[in-house]
Amino acid sequence: MSSTEQGTSSAAPAEPTTAPESAAAPEVPESFYYVHGKDKVVHKVSAGALQHSALIHGMISNLGYTEEQAKANPFPFENIDGDILQMVVDWCNQHKGKPTPPEDTNLPKQKEKLFDLVLAVNYLEIKELLTYCCKQVAMMVKGKSPEEIREIWMIPTDAEDEAAEKEAKKRAGKEAAGETAAAAGDAK
Amino acid sequence: MSNSEIELNSLNEVIKAIEKLPPKERFRLLKNFIRGFEKWSQLNEDCRLHVVQFLDYKSMCKLEICSKQDQGTVKDAHVNIYQMTICDERKIIEGIETEEFDNVAINFQFDSYMTRNYNLVFSAEGDGSKMQWLKFNPRKRGMDIHTLLIDSPNYHQKAIEFAENMIKKGKYELPQLMVDMKDYPMETSKMKPLPRCKTIRICGDDKEQLRWWFEWLPEKNLDIRMFSRFENTENQLVLSSEELNWPRIQQAQKFKLRGRADFTDEQFLNLEIRMAGFVSVSVSDDVINRFLKNWINGTGYQFHQVLLGSTKNRDVEKILRGIELREWDEDFREEAGFFCSEFHRFCGRGQLYQISNRIQPYESLTLQITDFEEAQLNIYHTGKRQTARNGEYYTEYYVPSYF
Known part of the structure; x- marks a missing residue:
């Protein structure tokens, strides 16, 4: 069903008049926060850019840090590699204050980093970037056969999975036995 | 020969060479290009589900048979x-x-x-x-x-x-x-509420089934169309005033009934459906006249269009008694030429009048009494007040949406 509602004016509207320019609002200085990943390299990011991350936005919204306090207390993200955090920060800066288009060409190009990026973005709750990354991963196997999907995503077969599980159990059993023996030796 | 031509030619040769490769070799090349995603199995379930939701259904089915883990992910994924x-x-x-x-x-x-x-x-x-x-x-x-x-x-x-x-x-x-089912197995059905449902088309005369379907739908802003399984007027679907009081109908945004709506006068005058259409309504010509007058005096509701079935036995003069009309004469066609031609294109022809609102003089209705098939009385809110940049008001006419 198509909407066909369209307007046609009966009388020509008068010539447009120049709208009075609104008085320039006093500029509020932008606040900055600091984040670091596994490599401890600190990145300075504006609050505007960090709004993309629901996790960080939630953390900072009630803090009211001064510049010094923010600098002294960088947010530690020990589970995120430094280069991945750098990618995320760059993306947030590029998209500061604007909605992301459905096809984002500013996404980091390194495909080998995509796995870590997806995990980081999911952890930091950056919805738009997560959507874009996941779309990229999904596109890799769209229309492929199960064999091709297995190869592209390196999916182990159930038999391989079971063998790996058995191997892991065996290893864990051996390690546990070793630890018990060591403990017994210590006790003697 | 320009550089771009050389590039295009070499690209052509590469494509030809790729096409000659056996499928396995071609796939290896593609895989090298994609570079793979070798840690898919290690990705947490939250992210896996997020990825899978961007796959089409066919690809989901193919992924489902790759491993037990993938089967589980696809099972939980939203299609x-x-x-x-x-x-x-x-x-x-x-x-x-x-x-x-x-x-x-x-x-x-x-x-x-x-x-x-x-x-x-x-x-x-x-x-x-x-x-x-x-x-x-x-x-x-x-x-x-x-x-x-x-x-x-x-x-x-x-x-x-x-x-x-x-x-x-x-x-x-x-x-x-x-849904167009004679006997929907309501007792064995595993249906659950459909909170996102916006549009429902139901063909059926079984009121119990109609009511059963309505139970699964959101209460407000639905687009409802109801049809009878029988085309002839003797067996047409009739909704009683009690049935017309069902909240889903009362609070619908659009409601079209290919049948008769047995409104009480009060019910009809208190309609709140923005777009409503009925093959016939039980109300008298006087009530339709009051309905129009309510709108003119600013006490009626803001609708987009109300299509009232056959006026075969209706007295148009009675309906229009005491109402100031502006015929779509040459003056009007000159004033709103584009609107008139578009209106004819989407809504057909017939006797056409413009009725202005007394409270908001820039607002007006178009009254159409069709001259094809069975005569029909259609009321559209077409004239709407707009403000020009210099602050002056004017009327802008809108061609009704298809309904």
């Missing part, structure tokens, strides 16, 4: 189902049977922008049932009939199970539903 039609009324299914046969046809669409509809036809086959569908065969340049035998004599039940299972896969977020 977009945009539209579902369940119908046992179509006796001839083109391409499958040339003669009439009893069947239940399930039609669904994954996305609003996808032009492809999936059509599955369930019918009896010996002691069991079968499911059939058509698939284009590029070699034959025609359709192939695919058949799946089902080990159950109850094809009706199997069809419903299939449809409900697809709706379940879509996490009951179906936006459009169409």
